[in-house]
Amino acid sequence: MPVTPAALNHAEDLADFVAASPSSYHAAEEVARRLEAEGFTRLNEDEAWPAQAGGRFVVVRDGAAIAWAVPAAASATTPVNVFGAHTDSPGFKLKPKPTTGAQGWLQAGVEVYGGPLLNSWLDRELTLAGRLVLDDGSVALASTGPLLRLPQLAIHLDRGANEHLALEKQAQTQPVWGLGTPADADLLGEVAAAAGVDASRIRGFDLVVADSARGAAFGAGDVFFASGRLDDLASVHAGTVALAAGAPAVVEGGASIALLAAFDHEELGSASRSGAAGPFLEDVLERVYAQLGAGIEERYRAFAASWCLSSDVGHSVHPNYAGKHDPNVRPVLGSGPILKINANQRYSTDAVGAAAWAGWCEAAGIASQEFVSNNDVPCGSTIGPITATRLGLRTVDVGIPILSMHSARELAGVSDLHDLSRVAGAFFSA
Incomplete structure (x- = not known):
């Protein structure tokens, strides 16, 4: 129909x-x-x-x-x-001390939330969003917009990727969000700026990673909706x-x-x-x-x-x-x-x-x-x-x-x- x-x-x-x-x-x-x-x-x-x-x-x-x-x-x-x-929804949640990195890359320390299909999160622009609890007990909602990405390893460096791709949840699911060294960066500062609050006031946070792409109808006759x-x-x-x-x-x-x-x-x-x-x-x-x-x-x-x-x-x-x-x-x-x-x-x-x-x-x-x-x-x-x-x-x-x-x-x-x-x-x- x-x-x-x-x-x-x-x-x-x-x-x-x-x-x-x-x-x-x-x-x-x-x-x-x-x-x-x-x-x-x-x-x-x-x-x-x-x-x-x-x-x-x-x-x-x-x-x-x-x-x-x-x-x-x-x-x-x-x-x-x-x-x-x-x-x-299944995905990833930010860990304490979330500003990490290696080899000149800034990364986010995350843990798996629920049971996501891990491979589907690769090579997408991702948002960091959730709530910040401030020093006076007030709550601010925050959403950074596209900030993070889980880059997939090129097939030239993993010739068997199309036969079997399995991600190690600790080592291979930490998204990148910038360049530099963790000592000189602050991921929570990025979130605080998006919420319009002072990062020094943050006393607690519940932040998750979400796909930033908008949902859309498509297919013959627009029968499908992806989101x-x-x-x-x-x-x-x-x-x-x-x-x-x-x-x-x-x-x-x-x-x-x-x-x-x-x-x-x-x-x-x-x-x-x-x-x-x-x-x-x-x-x-x-x-x-x-x-x-x-x-x-x-x-x-x-x-x-x-x-x-x-x-x-x-x-x-x-x-x-x-x-x-x-x-x-x-x-x-x-x-x-x-x-x-x-x-x-x-x-x-x-x-x-x-x-x-x-x-x-x-x-x-x-x-x-x-x-x-x-x-x-x-x-x-x-x-x-x-x-x-x-x-x-x-x-x-x-x-x-x-x-x-x-x-x-x-x-x-x-x-x-x-x-x-x-x-x-x-x-x-x-």
């Missing part, structure tokens, strides 16, 4: 979103910025929260953001529909767009609270104060329901009628490696979002959830596909089982199919990106 103008517009907006989100901290702030522009009120966790019924709110904790819209007629037992995603950090900013963006568009109707006459939960640290297992295994979502829900007059009994009743869509990317069938996929269940780009299924509960989908997903897709007017792993190639996991375990919400694992997962630049279908946001909208209004 031809790509619609609406889908292309959505992809262009996603390119803007990814460009504004080189780190999880930037992504959380971009979610808040966009929703505040749509009438959401930003709350602080250390302040009293206002009455919830009929309101739209967003709160940021480190690199995570949670936003929600509450029906005007909400009660203590009103259920919640949670669209869950994550803000972090860094589609895992999982594609889902964060889809949920943000859907919540912004659907919040007025939810407030006016919705039957459920519509909530977007964009967690950090999924690529590391989610075990942090801002990860899905941490207390962030539960903290927010307890405060929301307390404002609605809910005690323990009412909250359990509300949760029993609630849902969570855990949205993350999955694997499209690869035309050059078809044997790595299930021989019968083979999602492909451009044929719709995917329902993710795993017998060992690496994904949380069950029959009840599959039926509900079919209903939300039908309401949105979109097609859907299924994903299951080849038995010899076990799948990863998501925030879905974690959320289901923590809160007891019935959870369904979904997403979009992509190629080059965990590459510095991943590949999605333009129509799938738009369709995911459409079904998120149907879910929020269900």
Whole structure:
């Protein structure tokens, strides 16, 4: 099917979103910025929260953001529909004493974050981005723009490179960023200048490396979209767009609270104060329901009628490696979002959830596909089982199919990106 103008517009907006989100901290702030522009009120966790019924709110904790819209007629037992995603992506994180170098080159001392496809980071212009904590406790977000590069060794010096290229994570993944000697240079000074702060005031930092190239549609009929950090900013963006568009109707006459939960640290297992295994979502829900007059009994009743869509990317069938996929269940780009299924509960989908997903897709007017792993190639996991375990919400694992997962630049279908946001909208209004 031809790509619609609406889908292309959505992809262009996603390119803007990814460009504004080189780190999880930037992504959380971009979610808040966009929703505040749509009438959401930003709350602080250390302040009293206002009455919830009929309101739209967003709160940021480190690199995570949670936003929600509450029906005007909400009660203590009103259920919640949670669209869950994550803000972090695999790559590299800056180490302490980061200004290094050798042989007249300045380099950045980094360690591997999550499980990136290391070779994909070679020969790209890279950004250093994240947060700086200053001497007064304030936080400044920083993004240098193109600054670093991991130069590949020429084939003349490694004649076997095309047969097998394996990078040593310590010795061969330290990017260059200038010429000179470490004693006369300061990488944090470059970051501080980008943030407009005095480098001497920096007391702590969380900085990651990100591909600096902008996302773009391409291919015959513009069916493809390539970008860094589609895992999982594609889902964060889809949920943000859907919540912004659907919040007025939810407030006016919705039957459920519509909530977007964009967690950090999924690529590391989610075990942090801002990860899905941490207390962030539960903290927010307890405060929301307390404002609605809910005690323990009412909250359990509300949760029993609630849902969570855990949205993350999955694997499209690869035309050059078809044997790595299930021989019968083979999602492909451009044929719709995917329902993710795993017998060992690496994904949380069950029959009840599959039926509900079919209903939300039908309401949105979109097609859907299924994903299951080849038995010899076990799948990863998501925030879905974690959320289901923590809160007891019935959870369904979904997403979009992509190629080059965990590459510095991943590949999605333009129509799938738009369709995911459409079904998120149907879910929020269900």
